Amino acid sequence: MHAPISLSLIIFMTTLLSPSLSERCNPNDKKALLNIKKALNNPYILSSWNPDYDCCGWYCVDCDSTTNRINSLTIFAGDLPGQIPAAVGDLPYLETLMFHKLTNLTGPIQPSIANLKHLKSLDISWTNISGSVPDFISQLSNLTFLDLSFNSLSGSIPSSLSKLQNLDALHLDRNKLTGPIPDSFGKFKGQVPDLYLSHNQLSGKIPDSLGNMDFNAIDLSRNKLEGDASFLFGSNKTTFKVDLSRNMLEFNLSKVVFPKSLSSLDLNHNKLFGSIPEKMTSLSLQLFNVSYNRLCGKIPVGGSLQSFDYSTYFHNRCLCGAPLESCK
Numbered sequence: 001m002h003a004p005i006s007l008s009l010i011i012f013m014t015t016l017l018s019p020s021l022s023e024r025c026n027p028n029d030k031k032a033l034l035n036i037k038k039a040l041n042n043p044y045i046l047s048s049w050n051p052d053y054d055c056c057g058w059y060c061v062d063c064d065s066t067t068n069r070i071n072s073l074t075i076f077a078g079d080l081p082g083q084i085p086a087a088v089g090d091l092p093y094l095e096t097l098m099f100h101k102l103t104n105l106t107g108p109i110q111p112s113i114a115n116l117k118h119l120k121s122l123d124i125s126w127t128n129i130s131g132s133v134p135d136f137i138s139q140l141s142n143l144t145f146l147d148l149s150f151n152s153l154s155g156s157i158p159s160s161l162s163k164l165q166n167l168d169a170l171h172l173d174r175n176k177l178t179g180p181i182p183d184s185f186g187k188f189k190g191q192v193p194d195l196y197l198s199h200n201q202l203s204g205k206i207p208d209s210l211g212n213m214d215f216n217a218i219d220l221s222r223n224k225l226e227g228d229a230s231f232l233f234g235s236n237k238t239t240f241k242v243d244l245s246r247n248m249l250e251f252n253l254s255k256v257v258f259p260k261s262l263s264s265l266d267l268n269h270n271k272l273f274g275s276i277p278e279k280m281t282s283l284s285l286q287l288f289n290v291s292y293n294r295l296c297g298k299i300p301v302g303g304s305l306q307s308f309d310y311s312t313y314f315h316n317r318c319l320c321g322a323p324l325e326s327c328k
């Protein structure tokens with residue numbers, strides 16, 4: 001009499017408790033994730049990755065709401081010793097991959113990442129990965145965000161990165177990159193990314209081609225760049241941030257026409273000559289620094305130019321006028 005009730009109750013309970021009947025997780029994705037966990041020696045931050053539970057509920061991952069495929073793997077601020085596991089390449093529907101603030105993550109940028117054709121955001125930053133910036137990244141054509149900053153990457157910047165037509169931002173800053181800025185970085189088609197290349201050992205001249213680009217933000221500071229950079233500016237552009245500080249750039253500042261949009265301009269520690277153009281008084285600058293150059297003449301009066309203290313202007317050949325001493 002009671003048997004059917006008990007039986008349906010048992011079936012009901014089984015459905016609730018057994019992952020195999022209610023699980024969203026794709027078995028291939030689960031297998032890949034468990035391989036990643038194993039390759040990383042079962043780190044504490046991945047302790048929720050229990051094969052008895054639906055992987056769509058695990059920490060550090062997300063599943064697509066319709067396909068149930070893993071589309072995001074983001075691991076940050078934990079103790080992850082070792083290298084990026086090859087198994088990350090077995091999550092073919094990943095759109096977001098992040099390894100951030102993992103001091104003990106070493107080795108190269110995992111080659112199997114080349115398989116991740118759907119990637120939109122690749123962020124491997126503040127780790128100890130080394131080796132070169134791989135050429136294959138240029139084939140991840142849907143990338144909108146690429147951040148490889150604060151690592152120990154070396155070698156030169158692959159010119160192929162300019163093939164990425166949807167890139168909003170490119171961060172290669174704070175590495176050990178050498179060689180020139182690729183000429184191709186003046187030939188981004190489609191989206192022109194914000195360009196962050198600071199704190200490397202990039203050398204040579206900034207390619208003239210970069211003058212063709214209207215960057216929103218460009219930071220080339222703390223490298224070994226030389227020669228002209230005046231072509232990065234122009235009345236036509238909508239650039240708001242330019243940081244070229246601590247290089248060996250040498251050009252006549254008097255001749256530069258700055259875009260109206262410019263609000264942050266750092267040129268300190270270069271070899272700029274000439275004087276500060278009168279037209280700079282029409283800019284609304286929030287940050288401005290031309291210290292440690294070879295500038296001369298009177299600081300134009302007006303706009304935001306007197307809102308900065310002497311340290312914006314000090315250590316030049318013969319700049320004068322407020323906020324420095326008055327001209328003789």
Ligand SMILES: *[C@@H]1O[C@H](CO)[C@@H](O)[C@H](O)[C@H]1NC(C)=O
Pocket residue numbers: 078079080081102103104
């Ligand atoms: C990296 O590994 C060392 C040695 O095992 C450990 O002491 C340290 O806490 C780890 N770093 C992080 C950020 O977990």
Ligand SMILES: *[C@@H]1O[C@H](CO)[C@@H](O)[C@H](O)[C@H]1NC(C)=O
Pocket residue numbers: 102103104126127128150151
């Ligand atoms: C790389 O590792 C060293 C110690 O091995 C550590 O001092 C440094 O902070 C690490 N770098 C990053 C970006 O975590």
Ligand SMILES: *[C@@H]1O[C@H](CO)[C@@H](O)[C@H](O)[C@H]1NC(C)=O
Pocket residue numbers: 117118119142
């Ligand atoms: C790239 O993005 C477009 C637009 O979002 C999409 O239609 C296309 O399928 C994506 N390609 C890949 C390989 O994910």
Ligand SMILES: *[C@@H]1O[C@H](CO)[C@@H](O)[C@H](O)[C@H]1NC(C)=O
Pocket residue numbers: 234235236
């Ligand atoms: C403004 O931009 C157009 C198109 O990019 C260019 O042909 C023209 O020479 C520019 N004008 C100035 C004053 O830079």
Ligand SMILES: *[C@@H]1O[C@H](CO)[C@@H](O)[C@H](O)[C@H]1NC(C)=O
Pocket residue numbers: 252253254255273274275
């Ligand atoms: C810088 O350019 C200005 C304006 O064209 C010119 O008058 C000046 O002589 C130049 N300065 C130097 C040091 O070449």
Ligand SMILES: *[C@@H]1O[C@H](CO)[C@@H](O)[C@H](O)[C@H]1NC(C)=O
Pocket residue numbers: 268288289290291292308309311312
């Ligand atoms: C300008 O840069 C110099 C050199 O780095 C620095 O000492 C000074 O504090 C800076 N001033 C401002 C206002 O940013």
